[in-house]
Amino acid sequence: MATRRITKSSINWLALSERVPEHQRAQYLAFKAKSDGYLRRVMSNPEQAPAIDWAFYKSKVPVAGMVDEFQKQYSALSIPYPPDTIKPQLDSLEKEIKSDIEKFKSESNTRIAEYKKQLAHIASLIPYDQMTMEDYRDAYPEDALDPINRPTFWPHTPEEQIDYVDKDAQPHH
Structure with missing residues (x-):
């Protein structure tokens, strides 16, 4: 599975900032600072690891075949990118939360309609x-x-x- 280079944060910090309550502002700013610091550290490193100059090591290492063996093992080494097992759980949780939100909104609209009827009745009465x-x-x-x-x-x-x-x-x- 190929990885892609992170070039910028995918978080809309402005939209998130508008939703943060005032009493949690300090925690939000600390979290944003950590995230920005992580992104800066990732961007400071090159996208690809530097290539190894095998010829240089062959000329310096006196043991015959040692560098060739290291080169063979290094080129055979493949570290797979870990599979994403959490995303399906998050997607199902997101769908569940969205359905709960829609249910709450419809129930709220029903309550609002009932309250408006009550207000209209009260407004129609004599003071x-x-x-x-x-x-x-x-x-x-x-x-x-x-x-x-x-x-x-x-x-x-x-x-x-x-x-x-x-x-x-x-x-x-």
């Missing part, structure tokens, strides 16, 4: 400071005091009513 008790009962029948059908006692909280049962209370033995 609270101009309502009478009857207007409030008509607008909010479940919250309004109804002394005939649901009589309550002051302060009209559930705990103060005659039929109230404490759910957290321990049973008596």
